[in-house]
Amino acid sequence: MKIGVIGLGYVGLPVALAFSRKFEGTIGFDIHEGRIAELRDGIDHTDESTPEELAESPLSYTCAIEDLKDCNFYVIAVPTPVDSNNDPDLTPVRAATRSVAQVLSKGDIVVFESTVYPGVTEDICGPLLEELTGMTCGTDFKLGYSPERINPGDREHTLERIVKVVSGQDSETLDAVAEVYGAIITAGVHRAPSIKVAEAAKVIENTQRDLNIALMNELSIIFDIMNIPTRDVLEAAGTKWNFLKFFPGLVGGHCIGVDPYYLTNAAERLGYHPQVILAGRRINDNMGKLVAQKAIKMLINRDVPIKGARVAVLGITFKENVPDIRNSRVPDIINELKEYGCTPLAHDPYACSKEVQDEYGITLSKKEELTELDAIILAVSHQAYLDEDSEFDFTKMSSSKGLIVDVKACLNRSAIPEHIEYWAL
Numbered sequence: 001m002k003i004g005v006i007g008l009g010y011v012g013l014p015v016a017l018a019f020s021r022k023f024e025g026t027i028g029f030d031i032h033e034g035r036i037a038e039l040r041d042g043i044d045h046t047d048e049s050t051p052e053e054l055a056e057s058p059l060s061y062t063c064a065i066e067d068l069k070d071c072n073f074y075v076i077a078v079p080t081p082v083d084s085n086n087d088p089d090l091t092p093v094r095a096a097t098r099s100v101a102q103v104l105s106k107g108d109i110v111v112f113e114s115t116v117y118p119g120v121t122e123d124i125c126g127p128l129l130e131e132l133t134g135m136t137c138g139t140d141f142k143l144g145y146s147p148e149r150i151n152p153g154d155r156e157h158t159l160e161r162i163v164k165v166v167s168g169q170d171s172e173t174l175d176a177v178a179e180v181y182g183a184i185i186t187a188g189v190h191r192a193p194s195i196k197v198a199e200a201a202k203v204i205e206n207t208q209r210d211l212n213i214a215l216m217n218e219l220s221i222i223f224d225i226m227n228i229p230t231r232d233v234l235e236a237a238g239t240k241w242n243f244l245k246f247f248p249g250l251v252g253g254h255c256i257g258v259d260p261y262y263l264t265n266a267a268e269r270l271g272y273h274p275q276v277i278l279a280g281r282r283i284n285d286n287m288g289k290l291v292a293q294k295a296i297k298m299l300i301n302r303d304v305p306i307k308g309a310r311v312a313v314l315g316i317t318f319k320e321n322v323p324d325i326r327n328s329r330v331p332d333i334i335n336e337l338k339e340y341g342c343t344p345l346a347h348d349p350y351a352c353s354k355e356v357q358d359e360y361g362i363t364l365s366k367k368e369e370l371t372e373l374d375a376i377i378l379a380v381s382h383q384a385y386l387d388e389d390s391e392f393d394f395t396k397m398s399s400s401k402g403l404i405v406d407v408k409a410c411l412n413r414s415a416i417p418e419h420i421e422y423w424a425l
Contacts, residue, residue: 118200347366
């Protein structure tokens with residue numbers, strides 16, 4: 001096999017690097033020239049691959065799809081976002097499929113890793129390849145699907161250590177796909193009986209997590225009304241052997257906050273209107289506003305003027321200790337604070353300032369600007385904020401009527417001075 005990987009982001013790059021160590025001549029393709037240039041220079045701004053890994057890898061990088069014409073096994077690993085109406089946006093997948101069509105030959109296999117709803121690979125991508133190449137899917141070329149399970153920032157559950165679900169449109173293709181992935185996945189592969197099963201399995205993995213977190217978020221709302229610390233309740237309940245340990249928080253990122261919409265959209269087009277899944281989505285999508293409104297109410301109770309109130313929002317990435325800002329819900333907090341007339345000061349030690357500005361129109365503040373704060377909202381529990389020797393002293397950063405809102409309930413409440421009010425989700 002000579003492998004070509006389309007899309008070198010959080011998913012595609014680790015896959016391409018792994019294949020390059022086992023299959024000679026592996027090529028990584030990305031449409032962004034800047035991305036190719038930084039990878040050639042040994043830089044990965046996602047921090048998923050180290051400079052040493054990039055330097056040692058024989059992987060070739062290119063922006064020219066013609067360079068992949070000798071490949072016979074294509075892996076498409078591009079984003080699958082939702083649009084402003086939360087409908088699936090298959091534009092990147094369609095574009096990547098069109099790119100592969102330019103170099104596809106008879107006997108080739110095209111495997112999709114992008115998260116999609118059941119049917120996209122065979123009912124949309126396959127026919128598109130047929131239309132563009134004049135070849136017959138299932139005869140001249142074959143399709144496969146192997147859902148990605150990349151968890152940004154996770155150094156334990158890496159690509160090679162996670163069981164890989166593989167599928168193919170026939171038994172021969174399934175054998176080939178399983179053999180190729182089996183060469184790089186030490187944890188082994190799971191052969192799904194069909195492509196649609198593999199697509200469905202991927203989309204429900206994150207739907208399940210989304211619903212569990214939504215339950216915790218709703219419980220936190222209820223317990224707050226009852227004046228009961230949610231984290232204390234969860235610690236007590238967690239002593240039971242079969243209690244699932246999920247926690248409240250903001251739900252963003254490339255998967256959990258997006259994938260459920262792929263499933264519900266497909267279901268609605270078939271005449272079924274999901275209720276539980278969408279209810280969970282509504283709860284999770286509104287948590288940013290809830291956090292901001294809680295901070296506003298607490299400031300009012302402390303006689304702090306809301307207009308012009310200086311509120312630091314610490315962390316803007318979608319999770320801790322990563323630079324990934326995709327689908328972050330922290331901007332919801334910032335925008336809600338602005339609606340009330342506050343002066344939010346966003347800060348993040350990991351995020352790229354330009355990316356944040358381009359994506360959300362938010363200018364990141366420097367640490368030196370975070371003084372005399374009326375409130376601090378610890379939105380993302382970056383280790384840089386929590387280390388014992390951290391340069392972020394919340395007590396010194398706060399005004400005399402300071403307030404700390406701890407979204408992930410990760411601070412030690414007993415260590416916070418009495419004059420600073422504390423609240424956790």
